[in-house]
Amino acid sequence: MKQITLCCIALFIAFSAVGQNSKNDIDGLFSEWKKPNNPGGVVMVTHKNQIIFSHAYGLANIPYRIPNDKETIFNVGSISKQFTAMGIVLLQLEGKLSVDDAIQKYLPEMPQFKQTITIRHLLHHTSGLRSSPELFGLAGWRDGDAITNEDVYRYLAKQVDLNFEPGSEYMYSNSGYILLAKIIENVTKQDFKSWMKENIFLPFQMNATFIEEDCSKLISNTAVSYTEIEPSVFKTIENNDLTYGASNVYSTSTDLLKWAKNFYETPKEWQTAFTMLETLEVLNSGRKNNYAFGIFVDDFFGNRRVQHTGAIAGFRSILYCYPDEDLEIVILSNFTSNQLFKIADQISQLFLDNKSIAKKEEIAINPVKLNSEVLKKHEGLYWNDTDNYSRKIYFENDTLWYLRSNNKKSPLLPISETEFQMGGINEKLVIKFEDHSNTMKLISSDNSILKFKKYEYNVPTPKELKSYTGTYYSPELETSYTISLKDGKLYGYHSRFGEFEIRILKKDVLDWSGMSISKHIRDKKGNVLGFKITLNRIRNLWFEKKQTL
Structure with missing residues (x-):
């Protein structure tokens, strides 16, 4: 064969010079939000301590035709995590806890796993704890079922295994931040919402920011969340996630800008706290993890960035801060959209130089x-x-x-x-x-x-198919699944989900209609003892076979 050369060339993206920026450049990115009788959101951009762009679009409430404005309150979803993390940082600085303490010191009801989980692991999403939304889904809870912190604590206290050894991997987990909220309550002996307001929101004059997990409360000036079910037809999405610590902070664009400014212009008395918030740590393998304490610390084409996004019910939120450029971008929306991340990057490009080094790597192969x-x-x-x-x-x-x-x-x-x-x-x-x-x-x-x-994949015999049938129970989730055989095919059943088809990928590895994978464990005689199931942020959760069909 002749010599073959593979070229790996970084994608070139045009960046605009700051002098070319205009309000029209940003406004033009939100044409979808300008349609009549649509929900929308608020966009604010500051650069070098100047408000470059500030605009509200669409309706906060469609039936009452209440428009969004710059003081409209939105649920910011997972942007909430950085405030919970700051609460932990303050308690560390006050000497009331250490981020390297085992979590059982403050949460004695949590099981003793084979490896120690520290508060630091919770902050970095490296604990190995299974994430609560997936746990509830597997347990049979449906979208729309109300889930509280107490529900999460009850399930986590029953867990006997982890997804992985703490510190060995990064896997985003709401469970960790819900536990951090409980640690703050146990240490301070105060209600989480009140303590956070007193110690974080009010000191930064974030007067419109608060935590509220009860979506049934009517709160003035708060946007309603929507999803588009057909062109220009919207449906309200109720927020039934009643947890706090990982989400359910409500805020405004102006309050979030006050907060983000501290990543590049920090008051002297808060410098240590914000430095700690940006703490990065490598995994056990030595590989980098760019999730600090409640925030991602990464770069955008060579520009250092502190950022987080949020999604809950129909709310979407983005908070980007480029500390070296004194640039902040806040986008808050009250309807579902996957385009906001792309738009936030496009806004970033209007103000930033491409500082990344274009790599052209020629790999000669003979x-x-x-x-x-x-x-x-x-x-x-x-x-x-x-x-x-x-x-x-x-x-x-x-x-x-x-x-x-x-x-x-x-x-x-x-x-x-x-x-x-x-x-x-x-x-x-x-x-x-x-x-x-x-x-x-x-x-x-x-x-x-x-x-x-x-x-090797071999078509299973009727006897092999029959061996998978039965009722399987998880003591960690207190729920059962039944696998049955009909017309030569396997089907799963749960009392809340109904019936679904199961396909064999390989011997003892089954695909549950794309929802999850079960790996079946046999004894020495070949009898199925149970299965370990994996989906999204859950790995190898055990279900024991209780009955053969």
């Missing part, structure tokens, strides 16, 4: 000549047991191919008999086959490794 017999021995199906998906390796037209589940494929260019460079992509990925262990490793440019195990 593929070795391998005969078809050598290539074909790597063919097969390979399973990633961590993230529960498979990849197919197959030989065609003198080339070994890597096939993804979406039917997209990449050629594998041989470096040696067992190592291949993946072609057709803009990054360096190496595939290494270990024949003695039937393992395939995918090695990225940062040396992170994904492991795949070779397996």
